[in-house]
Amino acid sequence: MTANRISLEALERGTPFAQRHIGPDSEAQAKMLAQVGFASLDELTATAVPDVIKSTEALNLPEARTEAEVLAELRGLADRNQVLSSMIGLGYHGTFTPPVILRNVMENPAWYTAYTPYQPEISQGRLEALLNFQTVVADLTGLPTSGASLLDEGTAAAEAMALARRVGKVKDGVFLVDADCLPQTVAVIQTRAEPTGVEVVVADLSEGIPAEVAERGVFGVLLQYPGATGAVRDPRAVIEQAHELGAIVTVAADLLALTLLTSPGELGADIAVGSSQRFGVPMGFGGPHAGFMAVRDTYARSLPGRLVGVSVDADGNKAYRLALQTREQHIRREKATSNICTAQVLLAVMAGMYAVYHGPEGLAAIARRTHRYAAVLAAGLRAGGAEVVGEAFFDTLTVRVPGRAAEVVAAAREAGVNLRLTDADHVGIACDETTGREQLAAVWSAFGITELPAIDELDAATEDALPAGLLRSDAYLTHPVFHQHRSETAMLRYLRRLADRDYALDRGMIPLGSCTMKLNATTEMEPVTWPEFGGLHPFAPVEQAEGYLTLIRELEERLAAVTGYDKVSLQPNAGSQGELAGLLAVRAYHRANGDEQRTVCLIPSSAHGTNAASAVMAGMKVVVVKTGEDGEVDTADLHAKIDKHRDELAVLMVTYPSTHGVFEEHISEICAAVHEAGGQVYVDGANLNALVGLAGPGAFGGDVSHLNLHKTFCIPHGGGGPGVGPVAVRSHLAPYLPNHPLQPTAGPETGVGPVSAAPWGSAGILPISWAYVRLMGGEGLKRATQVAVLSANYIAKRLEPHYPVLYTGPGGLVAHECIIDLRPLTKATGVTVDDVAKRLIDYGFHAPTMSFPVAGTLMIEPTESEDLAELDRFCATMIAIREEIDKVGSGEWAKDDNPLRNAPHTAAALGGEWSHAYSREEAVFPAGVSAADKYWPPVRRIDGAYGDRNLVCSCPPLDEYDG
Numbered sequence: 001m002t003a004n005r006i007s008l009e010a011l012e013r014g015t016p017f018a019q020r021h022i023g024p025d026s027e028a029q030a031k032m033l034a035q036v037g038f039a040s041l042d043e044l045t046a047t048a049v050p051d052v053i054k055s056t057e058a059l060n061l062p063e064a065r066t067e068a069e070v071l072a073e074l075r076g077l078a079d080r081n082q083v084l085s086s087m088i089g090l091g092y093h094g095t096f097t098p099p100v101i102l103r104n105v106m107e108n109p110a111w112y113t114a115y116t117p118y119q120p121e122i123s124q125g126r127l128e129a130l131l132n133f134q135t136v137v138a139d140l141t142g143l144p145t146s147g148a149s150l151l152d153e154g155t156a157a158a159e160a161m162a163l164a165r166r167v168g169k170v171k172d173g174v175f176l177v178d179a180d181c182l183p184q185t186v187a188v189i190q191t192r193a194e195p196t197g198v199e200v201v202v203a204d205l206s207e208g209i210p211a212e213v214a215e216r217g218v219f220g221v222l223l224q225y226p227g228a229t230g231a232v233r234d235p236r237a238v239i240e241q242a243h244e245l246g247a248i249v250t251v252a253a254d255l256l257a258l259t260l261l262t263s264p265g266e267l268g269a270d271i272a273v274g275s276s277q278r279f280g281v282p283m284g285f286g287g288p289h290a291g292f293m294a295v296r297d298t299y300a301r302s303l304p305g306r307l308v309g310v311s312v313d314a315d316g317n318k319a320y321r322l323a324l325q326t327r328e329q330h331i332r333r334e335k336a337t338s339n340i341c342t343a344q345v346l347l348a349v350m351a352g353m354y355a356v357y358h359g360p361e362g363l364a365a366i367a368r369r370t371h372r373y374a375a376v377l378a379a380g381l382r383a384g385g386a387e388v389v390g391e392a393f394f395d396t397l398t399v400r401v402p403g404r405a406a407e408v409v410a411a412a413r414e415a416g417v418n419l420r421l422t423d424a425d426h427v428g429i430a431c432d433e434t435t436g437r438e439q440l441a442a443v444w445s446a447f448g449i450t451e452l453p454a455i456d457e458l459d460a461a462t463e464d465a466l467p468a469g470l471l472r473s474d475a476y477l478t479h480p481v482f483h484q485h486r487s488e489t490a491m492l493r494y495l496r497r498l499a500d501r502d503y504a505l506d507r508g509m510i511p512l513g514s515c516t517m518k519l520n521a522t523t524e525m526e527p528v529t530w531p532e533f534g535g536l537h538p539f540a541p542v543e544q545a546e547g548y549l550t551l552i553r554e555l556e557e558r559l560a561a562v563t564g565y566d567k568v569s570l571q572p573n574a575g576s577q578g579e580l581a582g583l584l585a586v587r588a589y590h591r592a593n594g595d596e597q598r599t600v601c602l603i604p605s606s607a608h609g610t611n612a613a614s615a616v617m618a619g620m621k622v623v624v625v626k627t628g629e630d631g632e633v634d635t636a637d638l639h640a641k642i643d644k645h646r647d648e649l650a651v652l653m654v655t656y657p658s659t660h661g662v663f664e665e666h667i668s669e670i671c672a673a674v675h676e677a678g679g680q681v682y683v684d685g686a687n688l689n690a691l692v693g694l695a696g697p698g699a700f701g702g703d704v705s706h707l708n709l710h711k712t713f714c715i716p717h718g719g720g721g722p723g724v725g726p727v728a729v730r731s732h733l734a735p736y737l738p739n740h741p742l743q744p745t746a747g748p749e750t751g752v753g754p755v756s757a758a759p760w761g762s763a764g765i766l767p768i769s770w771a772y773v774r775l776m777g778g779e780g781l782k783r784a785t786q787v788a789v790l791s792a793n794y795i796a797k798r799l800e801p802h803y804p805v806l807y808t809g810p811g812g813l814v815a816h817e818c819i820i821d822l823r824p825l826t827k828a829t830g831v832t833v834d835d836v837a838k839r840l841i842d843y844g845f846h847a848p849t850m851s852f853p854v855a856g857t858l859m860i861e862p863t864e865s866e867d868l869a870e871l872d873r874f875c876a877t878m879i880a881i882r883e884e885i886d887k888v889g890s891g892e893w894a895k896d897d898n899p900l901r902n903a904p905h906t907a908a909a910l911g912g913e914w915s916h917a918y919s920r921e922e923a924v925f926p927a928g929v930s931a932a933d934k935y936w937p938p939v940r941r942i943d944g945a946y947g948d949r950n951l952v953c954s955c956p957p958l959d960e961y962d963g
C-alpha cells in the first residue's frame with residue numbers, strides 16, 4: 001500500500017557492521033575526499049597504491065554477516081567444543097576467575113583497549129596493576145626483580161636460557177634441562193637453541209648432574225618445581241653443584257605451589273620463570289596468559305621484556321613508568337636482550353588482581369585445598385591398589401598402570417574428566433582450584449576402584465604430601481595492596497580507580513603510528529569469555545575442540561586469502577614471535593637446499609627494532625641497508641649490499657608500506673633483486689592495515705610475512721598485550737612452519753618445532769579476528785583500508801600548513817599513517833616532540849608514536865574507526881598547539897616556563913600558588929576542552945632518568961604512600 005515499503009530482506013540485513021566499524025559515514029567521507037582532492041575512495045587508493053602491487057581480484061571471502069548472525073555462528077562453534085574437567089596439568093590448570101575481575105578487567109574496555117604504557121602520565125592505573133604483578137612474582141619466587149610479563153612459560157624459559165648465556169661466566173658448554181621439565185617447554189627451548197648454536201642436553205638430574213655432562217661445561221641449568229610428573233624434589237644440591245660449575249640456574253615454578261613451598265630464590269636459584277595462568281586466567285585452549293621471569297638483583301638490567309619502575313613527577317610525587325626503556329629492542333636492535341615487544345599485559349593485570357583480591361592467606365587456602373584434593377586422591381588410589389609414583393607432590397600425581405594407561409584415560413574421559421596420557425604405562429592427574437569430590441570419584445572409577453571409604457574418612461586418615469624440608473616459612477605479599485581489597489565493594493572500587501587514571505580507546509583516539517589502534521568491537525570480544533572457548537586445555541583431545549579447530553582453520557584460510565600467501569600458522573603469540581617463526585622457516589629452507597652459508601639478513605635502517613632482534617635469534621647476521629632522503633630504501637645501497645653478500649644472502653626484511661608511512665614504488669623491483677641473488681623476502685606485515693583488499697604481500701613479491709592480529713584484525717591491545725602474530729608463507733616455506741610435539745595436527749611434521757608453548761598460541765582470542773573478518777566480508781575489509789588511507793591523508797592535508805609532513809609517496813599521498821616533522825620547530829623554539837606529546841594530554845589526547853622511525857617526529861595513524869568529528873578535534877588540537885609553539889617562538893612565553901614545557905597539568909593546577917605567565921585556564925582547559933568532559937592526568941611529567949638510577953620494581957614501602 002505505502003510507497004515507502006522496505007522489503008523484509010533489506011530490513012533483515014539491518015545496519016551492515018562495516019558502518020559500525022568504519023567511523024566516517026559516506027557524507028563525512030565525501031568531505032574528507034574533497035579536502036584530499038579526490039572524487040572517490042577508489043580514485044584515492046588507485047593513485048596512492050603503486051600499480052605494480054595492486055590486486056586485480058576481489059578478496060575471496062564469505063559475504064559479510066550481521067552481528068546477530070555472527071554471534072549465532074560463534075555460538076554454534078562454541079557448542080562444538082566440549083568442556084570436560086581438565087586434570088591434564090602440564091602448566092595449564094582450571095581456575096575460578098573472580099567475576100569482579102572477569103567483568104571489570106577482562107571484559108572492560110577501559111583495561112583492554114589501552115595501549116602499552118609508553119606515555120606513563122596517562123597509564124598510571126595499569127602501571128600500578130603491573131607493579132602489583134611484579135610484586136606477586138618477586139615475593140612468591142623469592143627473587144627481587146620481576147618483569148611485567150613474558151609471552152608464556154615455554155618462551156620465558158627460552159629467554160632464561162639466553163639470559164644465562166649472556167650474563168653467566170661460562171661462555172661455552174651446554175644448556176642442561178632436567179627431564180622432569182614440561183615437555184612443551186623443552187621443545188620451545190630446543191627450537192630457540194638450535195639456530196644460536198646452543199646444545200641442549202636433557203637429563204635426569206634427580207641424582208645430580210651426570211659427570212659426563214659436567215665435563216663438557218654447563219652455562220645454564222633448568223629445573224621444574226614441582227616437576228611435570230608432579231614430583232616435588234629438593235633442588236638445593238643440584239643448584240649448588242651447578243653453581244660450582246659456574247652455571248646460572250633457572251627454576252620454572254608454579255606460583256600457586258610457591259604459596260606453600262620454599263621459594264626458588266631461597267633455594268639458591270638465579271632466575272625463576274613460569275606462567276601466572278592459574279591466577280584467575282582461563283585456559284583458553286592455550287592462551288593468552290602472562291608468563292613471568294624474576295631474577296637476582298645483579299641481572300635486573302638484563303631482564304628481557306618490560307619492567308615497571310617507580311619514579312617521581314615534576315612536583316616530586318611518586319609516579320610509575322617503564323624502567324630502563326633504552327633496553328628495548330627499538331634502541332638496541334641486534335644487540336637487544338630479546339625480541340619481545342608486545343607482551344601479556346591484560347593477563348598480568350588479571351593475575352596480579354587475583355592476588356590482590358585473595359591476599360596471601362586466600363592464595364594459600366586455594367593452594368591447600370588443591371593439595372588436599374591431590375593427597376586424598378592419592379590415598380584413594382593407593383587404597384584401591386594403584387601405584388602412585390613418589391611420595392612428595394603438590395597438585396599432580398603420576399600413577400603407574402602397566403599397559404593400561406590409555407584405557408584409564410579413556411574411561412575417565414567417558415566420565416567427563418581429561419587426564420594426561422603420559423605414556424603407555426603412566427597416567428598424570430592434576431588437581432586445581434576447581435577440583436571437587438565429583439572429579440575424585442570419576443578418577444577412582446576410571447582406575448576401576450569402586451570400594452573406597454567415604455572421602456571425609458580418607459581425608460582424616462591422610463597426611464599432607466608436601467616435603468617437610470621444603471615448607472615455606474617466610475612472609476609474602478605483605479604490602480597493604482594485598483590486604484585492603486578483600487570485599488567485592490573494595491575490589492570493584494580499586495579497579496575503577498585505577499581504570500579512571502588511564503586513557504584508553506574508550507575515552508578517545510589513540511593515533512599511534514604503526515600500532516593501528518582501531519575499534520575492538522564488543523561482538524568480536526563477547527565469545528572470548530564464553531566457557532566453551534575459555535575452558536579448554538591446550539592439550540585436550542582434538543575431538544573435543546571441533547569448534548576451535550574449525551575456527552582456526554577458517555581463520556588461517558581467510559588470512560591466507562587476504563595476504564596472498566598459501567599457508568598460515570597462528571601459533572606465534574606476538575608479532576615478534578611471528579618474525580622469529582618466519583625467519584626460522586627461511587633458515588630451514590636454505591639449509592634444506594644445502595645453502596647453510598646463507599645467513600645474512602638485510603634490514604633497512606628504518607625497520608622496527610624487533611626485526612633485527614629476531615634475526616639474531618634466528619642465527620642470522622644483520623646487515624643494515626640505508627634509508628634515502630625520501631624515506632625509501634636506498635636502492636643503490638641495497639644493490640651494493642646484495643652484491644657484497646650475494647652468496648650469503650638469506651633474506652631481506654622489509655616493512656610494507658614502509659615504517660615511514662608511504663607506499664614505496666620500488667618494492668617489486670627490490671623483491672626481484674633479492675630473489676635473483678637467491679635470497680628470500682620477508683615483508684613485515686605490521687602495516688597490513690594499508691593493504692587489506694588492495695594488495696597482498698604474498699602476491700607482490702614476499703615469501704613470508706607476519707601479521708599482527710592485535711593491530712590489523714581487531715584484537716585489543718590490552719595495555720601491551722595480548723597479541724597474535726601469525727606467520728604467513730608461500731608454499732615453498734610451508735614445510736618449515738612451527739609445529740608442536742603434543743599436538744601433531746598443529747603444524748607440518750617437517751616443521752621447525754614450537755615457537756610458543758601452546759599448539760595454537762593464544763587460541764582464546766582468535767574468535768575476535770575470526771568475527772571481524774566474518775562481520776566485514778571482503779568488501780567491508782577493503783573499504784576499511786580505503787578509509788584508513790583517506791583518514792591519514794585527511795590529517796596530513798589539514799596539518800601540512802602547520803607542520804611539515806615528512807614523507808609522501810605516489811601522488812603526494814601518504815599510506816595509512818603520516819609523519820609530521822617537529823625538528824625545525826624544535827630548533828627554532830626549543831619546544832620538543834616530548835612537550836607536544838605531553839601537551840596533547842591536557843587537550844585530552846593520547847600522543848602519536850614519538851620519534852619512531854625518525855627522531856624528533858610524530859607518526860600519526862588514525863585508522864578507519866575514528867569518525868570525522870574526532871579527526872577534526874585532533875587536527876584542531878594540533879593546530880592550537882602549533883599556535884602555542886609560536887608564542888614560545890615569539891618570546892611571549894618563556895622557553896622554560898610555558899604550557900608545553902610544563903605539560904601535562906593536573907587538577908592540582910587549579911589550587912595553590914600560580915606563578916606562570918599563562919593562566920590556570922590555559923593550562924587545564926585549553927581551546928576546545930570542556931570542563932565537564934576533561935580527562936585529568938593523575939601525575940605531572942615523570943622524570944625518567946631518576947627512575948632508572950633508583951630502580952624500584954615492586955610495590956614501594958608503605959611510608960612512601962603518604963605523600
Ligand SMILES: *Cc1c(COP(=O)(O)O)cnc(C)c1O
Pocket residue numbers: 340341342514515574575576577608610611655659684686687708723725
Ligand atoms: C608492532 C610491530 C612489530 C612487533 O610486533 P609485536 O606484536 O609487538 O611483537 C614489528 N614490526 C612492526 C613494523 C611493528 O609495528
